[in-house]
Amino acid sequence: MKIAFTTKGKEWDSMIDPRFGRTEFFLVYDEEKDELMFYDNREVANDAHGAGPKTAQKLFELKPDVLITGNGPGGNAATVLEKTNIKILTGASEMTAKEAYEAFKNGKLN
């Protein structure tokens, strides 16, 4: 399974970015390959509008099975994500990516 996190950094110890559209990074963990990669989304800060759809499109290209984030996507982003098969889990705002992954594994996120 591939799991994506909205994060403020590039490592397991990075905090979850509670925002979806304006998340600074995506961390993507591939469980089968035990590989962690990141995507830098910071250029979205230059966009006054449309951050949600743009970031959702980028997430689609990263092809995760699950997204772990904080507050959850806004309306426009949610409209895009509905068309994908990505499962969205929220409520990880105060955690590091590592803690969020463990919480997910223990079934504590929904």
Added chain:
Amino acid sequence: MKIAIASGKGGTGKTTLSTNLASYLSEKETVVLTDVDVEEPNSGLFIKGELVYEEDKFKMVPQWVEDKCTFCGICQKVCNFHAVIQLGKMIMVFPQLCHGCYACSELCPESALPMIPKKMGILRYYKNHQLHFTESRLDIGEEQAVPLIRQTKDYINNTFSEDAIRIYDSPPGTSCPVIEATKDTDFIILVTEPTPFGLHDLQLAVETMKELKKQFGVVINRDGIGNSNVTDYCKAENIPLLAKIPNDRRIAELYSQGKLIYKDIPEFRQELDKIIAYIKTLKINRQA
């Protein structure tokens, strides 16, 4: 003569000044007042008139034709506003993000994104003796004010004589809607309050007007509160300080009842007279 009444900070009295100035001037001449703060037009709360005309306003947005699409991705690349998103074998259009620039539509090699009209708001024109009042109201959920402001100004330009004085009650701030509302006007009145917050946002508005190379002046509303920093700033920057409307409970009471102020409060009317006197000198300069 086209005058925009704008501000950096919101809630400083743009509508109070616009409606009173327009109504007062219309006692002697024809005035065209237009509320171009289309996201929250409120001049209509103070101006009563007979509804003469109303019209739905549309903007053009792309509509995806699936059969023609080859999923080349050009539309998504050329859209600066992320209003067109490609998800594999699907194109999604977000009309509320679309600026109507036609780039995706024109550059699509398969003509798979024709532009279609989408209702964004409504324009209404009211008449009360010599006062012609027009307002446009953006539909709920629409995010783009600029296309409606532009169409409203086109309507004014096509409907009314150039001879009548035109007053535009503008949106607050310094972003695109304000630029659209003020860019073709002859003079801008920036309304502020004499507080640190008022001064801060006034300075942003002044910088914007200088960038646009516009003539402008300042009106202080609720004079008597705060401090003298706005007055000092205008002096130091050689910005004409056109009037100071006193902070007066009676003004607030009339406002809260949806009434015009100048009819009942001579001190307020005197300040309008100062503004009008200044505007009239501009008129002479312009003709000369």
